[in-house]
Amino acid sequence: MLTRRSAVSWLAGCLTLAAFSLPAAAQTAEKLKVVATFSILGDMVRNVGGERIELVTLVGPNGDAHVYSPTPADGRRLTEAKVVFTNGLKFEGWIDRLVKSSGTKAARIEAAKGVKPLKSEDSGHGHGHDHGHGGSDPHAWQSIGNAKIYVANIRDALIAADAPGKDTYEANASAYLKQLDELEAEVKGLVASIPADRRRIITSHDAFRYFEDAYGIDFVSPQGVSTESEASAKDVARIIQQIKREKIAAVFVENVSDARLMERIAKETGAKVGSQVYSDALSEAGGPAGTYIDMMRHNIRAFSAALSS
CATH class of the missing domain: 3.40.50.1980 (Nitrogenase molybdenum iron protein domain)
Structure with missing residues (x-):
């Protein structure tokens, strides 16, 4: 005859066995x-x-x-x-x-x-x-x-x-x-704080045209929409002339692009090299652009800091 304690132990064992016999999808x-x-x-x-x-x-x-x-x-x-x-x-x-x-x-x-x-x-x-x-x-x-x-x-x-x-x-x-929605309100507010005649930026490749269309900052780049394309000497010369002519204040290097070309352009024009921005990829988790929202916030703050000063 089973004692109460042994009966409880026997029942617990049966329940454990039944749980292990269930398909994984049924357990979790x-x-x-x-x-x-x-x-x-x-x-x-x-x-x-x-x-x-x-x-x-x-x-x-x-x-x-x-x-x-x-x-x-x-x-x-x-x-x-x-x-x-x-x-x-x-x-x-x-x-x-x-x-x-x-x-x-x-x-x-x-x-x-x-x-x-x-x-x-x-x-x-x-x-x-x-x-x-x-x-x-x-x-x-x-x-x-x-x-x-x-x-x-x-x-x-x-x-x-x-x-x-x-x-x-x-x-x-x-x-x-x-x-x-909250992010977009912040972006629009920061763009509005930038003097209208200073809302021009040079970036590595042509990745910000939707930003330009939505928020009113003009972007110029020596490369096209793909980082696989290479800027020709003619393209670079044109960009340098444009920066000097229009007194564009800042150039930005993207995390997916080679910094050397932008550093050369900045050196030849005297334009300020802004902080790294993110166009086609996030940063590592915990970095300045670890999420989409962080990326957009980081970029507009970088643009605003460079163009407002």
């Missing part, structure tokens, strides 16, 4: 496997997906998606994913090959779908290989208004792939959109 809710192509997009996906997703970002912090070469491991990641988020606008010239070679069945979502694209001004800058942008500037996230379109597309795609998470994805997206 399985997360939705998601891939994002580059760090800025990955941060947006993380904000909307939260704890319900398992996110892999292919091109990490300080990585240049223009010239990225996918690895076999990337192919495996796509194969395992349920959703693959890309920027679109032909930003990732390598993604079609990677999708095809991986054989992935994942839903492929272009986050920039619905954005009004700006025409690329890349005349004279050959991209080579398959990194061309087909006439459209792909850097649409540089407008916070466009980032909100990205967020809506991400939310809808996650809901389509994981309907039970609908309430979570909607709540996360709503909270993130509120943060973007």
Whole structure:
């Protein structure tokens, strides 16, 4: 006859055995496997997906998606994913090959779908290989208004792939959109504080045209929309003449670009070299641009500090 203590021990053992016999998905809710192509997009996906997703970002912090070469491991990641988020606008010239070679069945979502694209001004800058942008500037996230379109597309795609998470994805997206509203108000306020005749900047490559269109700072660059293009001697001479003629106050080096060209331009013109800015990739976590919001805030503060002084 079982004593009370032995009966309790026997029951506990049965429950433990039953728990181990359950499928893993029944013990712990399985997360939705998601891939994002580059760090800025990955941060947006993380904000909307939260704890319900398992996110892999292919091109990490300080990585240049223009010239990225996918690895076999990337192919495996796509194969395992349920959703693959890309920027679109032909930003990732390598993604079609990677999708095809991986054989992935994942839903492929272009986050920039619905954005009004700006025409690329890349005349004279050959991209080579398959990194061309087909006439459209792909850097649409540089407008916070466009980032909100990205967020809506991400939310809808996650809901389509994981309907039970609908309430979570909607709540996360709503909270993130509120943060973007606050960020945009801050950006507009700082731009307004810069004297109108000083709102001109030189950057490494032509990545800020959506920012220019949305907020009214003019950007000039020796390179086109792809970092793979190289500035010709004629382009550099033209930029130097323009800086001197228009008394442009500052040049900025991006984290995905070689600083030497911009340092040369600054030396020949006397323009101030501003702090590093972030265009196509975030910084490492904990750095000045570890998230999309931090990136945009860091950039506008750097622009404002250089142009207001």
